[in-house]
Amino acid sequence: MRSFLNNYFNIKAQGSTISREIIAGMTTFATMAYIIIVNPKILEAAGLPFGPSMVATIISAVFGTMAMGLYAKRPFAVAPYMGENAFIAFTVVKVMGHTWQTALGAIFIGGTLFIIFTVTGIRSWLIRAIPKNLKNAFVVGIGLFLAFIGLNTTGIVTIGVPGAPVHIGDLTSPTVLLALGCFFLTTILMVRKVNGALIIGIIATSAAAISMGIINVPATYVSMPPSLKPILFKLDIMGALNWGFISVILTVFVLDFLDTMGTIYAVSHRAGLLDENGDLPQIEKPLLVDAATTVFASLLGTTTTGVFVESATGIEAGGRTGLTAVTTALLFLAALFLAPVLTVIPACAYGPSLIVVGMLMMAPCKELELHDISELVPAFLVIILMSFTYNLGIGMTAGFIAYPLMKIVTGKTSEISIGLWILCALSVLFFIACPH
Template structure:
């Protein structure tokens, strides 16, 4: 145990095995839905659900283990939600390409990620982002998680004509259970009880089962479906066709922006940024992300990356790769205990996302509200992340408007070269995929 503590540098991050373990459990519980949701989405593209479930778990285990041992960061990796929908509904359903070609594009993007990371191009670009936008990424992600949590719990639902969203039916048992779980979690935090988020999730789940709102699974143990039918089926040659270039570029930019924003936002909340506002050795978690994205299509699933739900574990004190290792081990167990791990209902894990948002708005006070060239890009980043329900859209808008406003104000010299590159990437995303 001492060797593990030394390897993960517990002393440096002032953490313990108990704290890291609780953090890992919390992160897993908030993102375990991906085991069901990712295969369900990819089934629309023609990828069989059973094999896709196994591939989803394997991709999460691989990426998160690399994050744990190589990067030593508390970030979990799994297939991205927005990118899987883009592949299934836009690339396959709308554009008419096969899922094999789509996975080929993901592989090409993964290779590009890896090369750019090894040569530290990605870290150079990340370090060029100004502090105001980094703060906006953290705040936007926090409020984005809150909005997801409100929707998952049923507290907020889709509206009718004239109102995009509205208050949910608060008399529904699931909504009442969500209120209970949220209040319980907050009270535990106020009383400084260790592991309040995971206690809130488990208590809400148990009560939901007891009240008959959540059914018990037919079994707790199951053999993982055979992934062979989708392993190695990607069509790289088709993806390299010049006509497919806009799709490859879109996948690349969407994943790049999501990863940068997530890593910076989570690191700010975990107090892992240095005095210059940069994440030391950011190329390590980026390489973990890149390698996972390269491996994912080989085993039959889509773009992977650092999950914003890692914020749940960070709030529980997770600061090292041991948190990620716990997440990876739980995903591995999920291969055989998927019915048990996926029993956690949305109104139970949704409360964790709402709680997290209240903590992640703190960096907003670091934005200079007297300087409109700083506050406007930050504001647009935050609100468009939430109201377009798309992190990439918010980030792209901020990356575009920041250098533009600085130049208009006659302060273009304040914009680092890397920011201009990011602005061009963001612009190309709007050009090639205007309806993202």
């Protein structure tokens, strides 16, 4: 078995080991297990029943992450996106008044378009058209976004008031103190070059939270999953195929396209998987997995899926091959029956790992062309808007619009590729049509 795994995933050639890949997969799962509860809770606001929605969330994560490991052979985890689920629940259903069935139909259409764009090579062509400086800005912006999520979920930084939207949390709170302790424990272990520093920090902090009575050990460890029948194949594709729904389809399409593109590049950069041109070899495979999983998820009854930015935690733990993703997928599969246990990991345990990884993703700052204002402005907008709008897609679209604009006013239009012009036009259309 060991020989098969090494050969199939080419583990040794990537400078990794089987044990390191498994630990990395566990780390990724631990930092994103919250999606098992959070995604169905958000979609519950749109009328989807919690139990079946939880099952759809898990199965889509198993399908996408397993395919990413076995077919694309990348250490990326796939699950329903945060942000897109809130857009469907609160904007499309609650504000615009559409049914969740029609919203799922729009997701199916978007996923189908992605499959076409991927198979024809259009999607990878557009990604290769992005300037290196913008790609580096994506990494830095996503790093700050991750760090902000970690700071907020742990309570170290909390929501403030008008005029001061964020402020320091309650530093006397046991959970905040545990989160700070977890952050320093993890970083100390990393300084000491201890393998599995992130997962050790998560496990140690979870144990401490249980011993302090902050979280409770579940009464039962195993439970049968609820039936998927109430939402399975309930999407309304024909209802989404009307002119009044075009803004929703466009928004779903653009957000998924940009989130996946930015996340794949950012985590690949951290893993050292990019080539000398800053591109990911055979990028069509992970893109196709992303697109197919979105279609599959809509049939199950859940929202847009894609590569999770939390994959960076597994990569930081040493994950370099598809075995990392397979490990994460198997843990999601176990979650169908072990949800009471696997969902008790508190934010004070997994949040600090997001802060640590966000910190490490600041490395490309030294590669940003800060001396050239035509490069600095779009990179700056990408970085700040990703975090300050809490939306990766907004930051990326702002960068795609600002880059050609700055090149035009500085007389450097020759540096704008055809693909970037298309991304700029798509971004402008997004801001016009998007139901903000």
